[in-house]
Amino acid sequence: MSGSPNFTGKVVLITGASSGIGRATAVAFGRAGAKVVLGDLNEEAAATASQIKAAGGEALFVKTDVSQPASVEALVQAAVGAHGRLDVAFNNAGLLPRTADLADMTTEDFDRTIAVDLRGVFLCLKYEIRQMLSNGGGAIVNTASVAGLVADPGMAPYVAAKHGVVGLTKAAALDYATRNIRVNAVAPGLVATPMTERWLADPAFKGKLLQNSPIGRAAQPEEIAGTVLYLSSDAASFVTGQTYVIDGGQTAH
Ligand SMILES: NC(=O)c1ccc[n+]([C@@H]2O[C@H](COP(=O)([O-])OP(=O)(O)OC[C@H]3O[C@@H](n4cnc5c(N)ncnc54)[C@H](O)[C@@H]3O)[C@@H](O)[C@H]2O)c1
Incomplete structure (x- = not known):
């Protein structure tokens, strides 16, 4: 990609x-x-590492459950063990609860969603920041969602978790603003990934999801990556505590 x-x-x-x-x-x-150091519960992330290496890059996969402190600490230690430092982190792991109105949502669904989507980001920030402080600074991007800014029906735990990610991003940015660690978030709208595959395969449901989309389509994952790289780079050296909306104009009206 030029530029x-x-x-x-x-x-x-x-x-x-x-x-x-x-x-x-x-x-x-x-x-x-x-x-690149990849942390994921799903061993398929090893295929991402292989893809990067096949293209001449450097990548390491570490099986990780972001909801577990020891697992996240081990991921950061693996990165430091392999490369001696940590410059950038993208805290992106997440899942969706089953769709239900709030009173029909199970406590288990609520707890699991919060554990991965919110506590997971807290744990990643905690161990990444400790390391970044010891190597002179860094840049962090968290994955929120437009569901972190406005609510989607039937997804109360996810909406709560993603609003929490926006808050954690601001809080961490303030705590470390003078210590050379920037913390931002991205808030994607609808993106075509395995998470939304089922929705996008149903033409009626897809139409409903896109009826408020000015661009009129779901994003491709690569269209989120560019903003994450920008926020992680020195080009964004004065940007911290912000949540960048990447939603094809969905929240513009
Ligand atoms: N697809 C969308 O429309 C959309 C919109 C806004 C935000 N998001 C957010 O983007 C992020 C990535 O989602 P995606 O759409 O690429 O879906 P995805 O299902 O392709 O990716 C989710 C990833 O998180 C991993 N994961 C789940 N639980 C984990 C755990 N406990 N520990 C470690 N890894 C775990 C999965 O294995 C997978 O690699 C999520 O945080 C999601 O909430 C997605």
Whole structure:
């Protein structure tokens, strides 16, 4: 990609990289010269690492459950063990609860969604920031969602978790603004990934999802990756605590 930032020699940690937005972003970082470390519960993320290596890049897969502190700490330690430092992190792992109105939502669905989508981001921030403080700074991007800014029906735990990610992003940005660590978020609208595959395969439901979309289509994961690379780069050196909306204009009206 001409004009995209250069991450040669930078150590970049990415969670949720077995598919979708995480995989596309990992490939983009690999292409931009980064040493990429992928944390995912799904062993398919090893295929993302292979894809990056096949293209001449450097990548390491570490099986990780972002909801578990010891697992996240081990992921950061693996990155430092392999490369000696951590420059950039993209905290992107996430899942959707089953769709239900709030009173019909199970407590288990609520707890699991919060554990992965919100606590997971907290844990990643905690261990990444500790490392970044010891290596002179870094840049972090969290994956929120337009569901972190406005509500979607039938998804209360996800909406709560993603609003929480927007808040965590601001809080972490303030805590470390003078210590050379920037923390931002991306808020994608509808993106064509395994998470939304079922919705997009149903023409009636797809039409309903896109009826408020000015651009009139779902994004491809690569269309999110570009903003993540920008926010992680020195071109965004004065940007922190922000949530960048990438939604084809959905929240413009
Ligand atoms: N697809 C969309 O329309 C959309 C819109 C807004 C935000 N998002 C967010 O983007 C992020 C990526 O989702 P995607 O659309 O690429 O879907 P995806 O299902 O392709 O990717 C989710 C990734 O998270 C991983 N993951 C799930 N639980 C995990 C855990 N406990 N520990 C480690 N990894 C785990 C999965 O294995 C997978 O690699 C998520 O945070 C999602 O909420 C997606």
